[in-house]
Amino acid sequence: AFDVFRRFTQRVDERVAVAQELLNSDFDFNREETIVIDPETAAYAKDPQEARDRWRRQIKYALLDLKEQEKDSDDKEEVVDAIDRLKRRYSRYARRWKQTDSDDLLEMYLTAVTMGYDPHSTYMSPGTLDDFQIQMRLNLEGIGAALREKDGNTVVTSVIPGGAADKHGKLKPDDVIISVGQGDEGEMVDIVEMPLxxxxxxxxxNAGTTxxxxxKPGGAGTKVVYKIVRARVELEESAARGEVIDHKMANGASKKIGFIKLPSFYLDMEGARLQKRDFRSSTRDVRRILDDFKAQGVQGVVLDLSKNGGGSxxxxxxxTGLFIDRGPVxxxxxxxxxxxxxxxxELGTAWDGPLVVLTSKFSAxxxxxxxxxIRDYKRGIVVGDPATHGKGTVQTLMDIGQQLFRNNRQNFGALKVTLQQFYLPDGESTQRHGVPADIVLPSITQKMDVGEGDLKYALxxxxxxxxxxxxxSMAPDDLISQLRKNSEERVSKDKEFVDxxxxxxxxxxxKEQASVSLNEEKFMNRRAELDAQKEDQKEVEDQALGQEEIYRDTFYNREVINIAHEYIDGLEKQKLARAGR
Structure with a gap:
């Protein structure tokens, strides 16, 4: 692994040197030439001259990309600024690889080996394992701030409500952190250019430490030092959350519909193992939300799994047991x-009324x-992309420290190994196929190459x-057909859906174009066409990161609620619906 990595970093240094040299040359943005953007269709360069020309085109592509981002500024200034930014970007790229530690290298190497068997078997380094456990138990000990790297700086993206930084009151989004010190008098460590x-x-x-x-507030101005006492931070935005929607159809009929957003199937495994009374789980949180919905007289529930990549x-x-009264899942x-x-x-249910499950290609x-x-039991209806992600395998987490040193457990990371495949009650596997939707809504996600079938070595x-x-009898075929027909009619007349x-x-x-023009006029025209798509994709990314309300009042979600409303009506007319108990 170290021999391969040394050769890789050697090649990085060589290519970055070529890139820096090329950035000092002139670029003809009126020249008619193209660049291959699909690496799957690109052949290896025949000789060093061809490799150098590819780098020239790649840099020209990057310059055009940066020019497009700065298109409102002076033309000459934007080219100079883009060149400077690219020089810094390539330098940081080389420097970051040299900052790779042995844990990260081992993770990359072993994961490359395991993913040759299937795409979900990986090695988690100690740091990755810590992050995984935080996401599963939905709490951490720290200050409660989300960070990102920008141009070598550490920038605050958000402050978690109720966390230590939030209670301190000074740290804000867009602040740039320059150095970090431990305790009241520990040495301040410069973190500029440090890996995030x-x-x-x-x-x-640890909670209680300083x-x-x-x-630099806002990234500029006078430097200040904030002293923050760390605390346990609950990641509430990553937990199940619910909201009641008072919905009216065009005919004036109204319904109360409960909307639950569930980002993952989380479980505090350590808390559950120790049988703690208050351990966190998605089932416990959703049960609490359903109880609240019933108290508010909700007539139907939408469970949003559209950005839920799985979990426990x-x-x-x-x-599932909250919605069915015993049986194989x-x-x-x-x-x-x-x-x-x-x-x-478990006997009984937490909700036995109408249920709509919202899915997408990201639901895995x-x-x-x-x-x-839910679909096999005909307990509810599934709405969203034509099919879900298509991951039908089960992974087991093997804590290496626990396996090797049972009495003196240390964090040596973990192996996540695919050992089983799962199948639905009716015997169908979701592997590669996913779960089909009863009612399909148009979306950009269904056309993205993000499904299991798009991964190498998928089983x-x-x-x-x-x-x-x-x-x-909560999903009769005739009712689903009518709901589908009504939805298609509404979608065909909705300007936002048509667009x-x-x-x-x-x-x-x-996406089907393997290459793009590097002529500036043609490049910019293509980008103008793509701007609206970039907004669609950005919205998908923001939603995946949880940067949204529980229920966003978008044309897409409004149609989901329209379907839910008609679904409740349809069940009532067929006398199949029962009030949620």
Whole structure:
């Protein structure tokens, strides 16, 4: 691994030197030439001259990209500024690789080996394992601030409500952190150009301890030092959250609809193992939300899993149990070919009224177990992209420190290994296929190459025998057909949906182009066409990061609520709906 890495960093230095040299030359932005942007279609350069020409084109592409971002400034100034920014970018790129420590290198090397077998088997370094456990238990000890790297600086992107930094009151978004000190008198460590993970490690620490941050407020002006006492921070924005929507249809009919956003199937594994009374889990939080919905007289529930990439298998089973009264939820096939059933064993439900599950191509793993079980039981309807992500495998986390030193546990990271495949109650695997939606809505995500089938070495799809289970009458075929027809009619007349469909078609056409023009006029015209798509993709990215309200009043979500409203009406007319208990 170290030999390969040394050769890699040698090549990085060589290429960066070429890039810096080329940046000092003149570029003809009126010249007719193209660059291949799809690496899968690019052949290896035949000789050093061809490789150098590719670098020239790559740099020209990057300069045009930066010029497009600064298109309102003076033309000559924007070129000079773009060249300076690119020089700094390439220098930082080389410097960052040289800052790679042995833990990061081991993670990259072992993960490259394991992913040759399937795309979900990885090695987690100690730092990655810590981050994974934080996301599963939804709390950490630190100051409660989200950070990002920008031009070698550490910038505050947000301050977590209720966290130590929030209570301190001084640290704000866009502040630049320059140095970090421990305790009241510890040496201030310069963090400019330091890898972001190393900065995070310096700022995090045990609750009750002090950290000092030297900060430039807003990235400019006089430096100040903030002394913040670390505390336990609850990551509430990553937890299940609910909101009641008073919805009116065009005909004036109104319904109360509960909307739950669930970003992941989280579980405080350590708290559960120690049988702590207050350990955090997605099932516990969703149950609490459903109880609140019932108290408010909600008539139907939408569960948003559209950006939920999965999580705990146990939580997928338990959460499904909130909506069904006992029965098999998932089947798991082991490496020896034996198949086990995992069932909800709890009597009763937390919600037995109308249920709409919102999914997308980003809904994966545990999300697919839940959506698939709801669909197999005909317990509710699935709305969203044509199918979910298509991940039908189960990973086991093997804590290396625990395995090697049971009595003196240390953090040596963990292996996440694919050992099983899961199947829905009716025997169908979600692997590569995903869970199909009953009602499909147009979106850009369905055209993105982000599904399981787009990953290298993804396992094949297969089936097992179906299990016996109860069937609900909450998703009758005739009602689904009518809901689908009504939705398609509304979508075809909605200007925002029509415009979205046009942008999606343009996105597909552009995506299929293996190369783009480096003529400035043609480049800028193409970018103008792509601007609307970039907004669509940015919205997807923001949603995936949780930078949104629980329910966003968008044309897409309004149609989801329209479907839910009609679904409730349809069940009431067929006398199939029961009030949520």
């Amino acid at each position: 993970q190393d900065v995070v490690d310096l700022i995090r620490g 950290v000092r941050l030297e900060v 298998l146990t939580e997928a089973i338990n959460l 998932v089947q798991v096939k082991n490496s020896d070919g034996t198949v086990q059933q995992y069932a909800d064993e 793993s545990a999300s697919e177990i839940f959506a698939g079980a 094949k799809h297969d089936r097992v025998e179906k299990t016996r289970h109860d069937m609900y 979205l469909i046009r942008r999606v078609e343009l996105y597909v056409a552009q």
